[in-house]
Amino acid sequence: MSAHAEDARYEPVFVGERRKRLDVILERYPTKQAALLPALWMVQEARGWVSEDAMAEVGAALGITQAYVKGVVTFYTMYHQHPVGKYFIQVCTTTPCLCSGADKVVDAFLDHTGCKELGLTSPDGKYTVIEVECLGACGFATPVQVNADTIENVTAEKVPEILAGLK
């Protein structure tokens, strides 16, 4: 595969426990290639994002090319191609939430975290804020997803308190 994968500075993801977990996942599918999405999830879970080196490693583990893995990673929006903050904050800004002041929630998160722009990471490396389409909690606008947890009925005023709870 890529020369990057053999780079001494790159630490493989699929070693020890994670290699065993991958083997269990592989058993669920008729071909190795079919396990690409869960394998990438494991990488993101372990590293927080999917680097080119990791794409090469996944490709080698599943018998597909690094270029193909990269195509899949870039196709989906939920695989991070750059490092993100420890807390990845997704604010729903689809119509009902926007009507309920989601834009002010976004601004409040950007202000209080120190992230200057959507998608950028705060200088302390703790936060990344992005807008997302419907989180499926329209009745509890505005929902905010922090990593795997969803917080409902968020308003701009509640933002400092939420962030305090993350520390």
Place this chain on the structure above:
Amino acid sequence: MTAPGGHQLVNLTIEGRPVSVPAGTSILEAAKTAGVLIPHYCYHPGLPVAGSCRMCLVHVEKSPKLMPSCATAVAEGQVVQVHEPRADEARKGVLEMLLINHPLDCPICDKSGECELQDFTYQEGPAHSRLRDPKRFNAAEDFGGDVLYVANRCILCTRCVRFMESVHQDAVLNVSERGDRAVIGRTEGGDLARPWAGNVVDVCPVGALLSKDFLNKARVWELDRAASICTGCSQGCNIMIETRDTSVVRLKPRPNPDVNAFFMCDHGRLDYRWMNRQDRCAAPATGAGESDWDSAVTAAADALEGRRAHIVASASLDNEVFWLLGRVAKKTGGTVAFAVPTGPEAPLPGARDLALRADRVANATGAGLLGAARKDDPFAGVGPGDALVIADLDPAGVPVSALEAAGAVVWLGTVHPGSLSKLNAALPVANVAECEGTLTNLRGRVQRHLQARPAPGMARPAWSALADILMALGEEAGYQTAEEAFAAMAAAVPAFTGMTYATIGLRGAVVASSAEGAP
């Protein structure tokens, strides 16, 4: 009925024309045999079938849906209609979608004139766009090697991705992102500076992948084309030499399933500037300076009279030339020798028996069949009893010691001899782009090349100059054309028996003593 390969023949009707093709052929390929070109983008005969562009949809009678003709095999009794209201409408729809983000910048696009998007839109696309929104914009990107990627023009047919993955087997390209943001992407650090990667420019049906070497050099409708053979190595890839006015501006591969499929390597593709060299030998000369042809031929014959010809030739010269050189050697009791520059071999893994070969000359096989000897130092052993004949070499490569040792020196060259310390006659000859002739590749395939540009000044094809010298030496050699010289060679040399320019054609023919494809 059975086809020559043992395949069952299938009979069908395409656009009202009866067609018989081997079972398993796609409708698209079958249509080509009936002279019907079904519009297509993702399909390329040298690549795995993707069936993703939906441009080749045709109506097949009794089928409820339109069928992609590139991915549908022929069946007995099928009735295929290419131009039928539903199929026309479908393809028009595909074209309208492809053109949504296409910049329509044909006036400044290098591909204009040989662009399949342009051709098929002109043939059957929508005359107007219904789009009122701004078009997507992506910056052009240097893909490395000889390739520039202009993403705005890309229709994402994935031919380049499949070429790199399946044929080059060095997957550096992919489709990145999705929807209207999708572009051809590269792996980190992956570029197209790879031996065969330049072919992505040829397989690209639109102006998205361009040759940096050819960029903004010419409009393709201004170019003249001549079928030729690449002299970059002993593979003998079939090429088109393309000239603007009389300058060679690019080389393109010419399909030949027996030699190079649809491809040629970057080494050969970009090695054409020497064909346009300006420091050419354009006038004949004797030891006393520039002269006419008759005096120079007489001077050459005088130099050979009573001496052994020690002939050192470029191994990219034609079969005809090596045969005539051999006759000069035989007449004078001399020898013909050639050196072969070598380089690393670079195979194209997805093609059968195709590589940039280690021997970086075009005709070492032919030279060997015609009695010339391959030597590390072909100049070794020149003595005062020898007439050194130098055929199409660079003057810088001629050792001074050999010139001094030789009794006489005859220069037969495309490049000006400069100030050689000894020179009895200099005969200006045409290079491979300037004359007709044949070359024999490493599998013994004899292939013709045609004239693409005029020879400079008074230069003549080397076979013609040599025929004159032979006649001055009292030999029978009154050939008026390269074809006559070849016919005489075929009559005299068993390996070429029965071959004529007509039977060789543009696909080539294998010499008698060599089995093509043998290990």
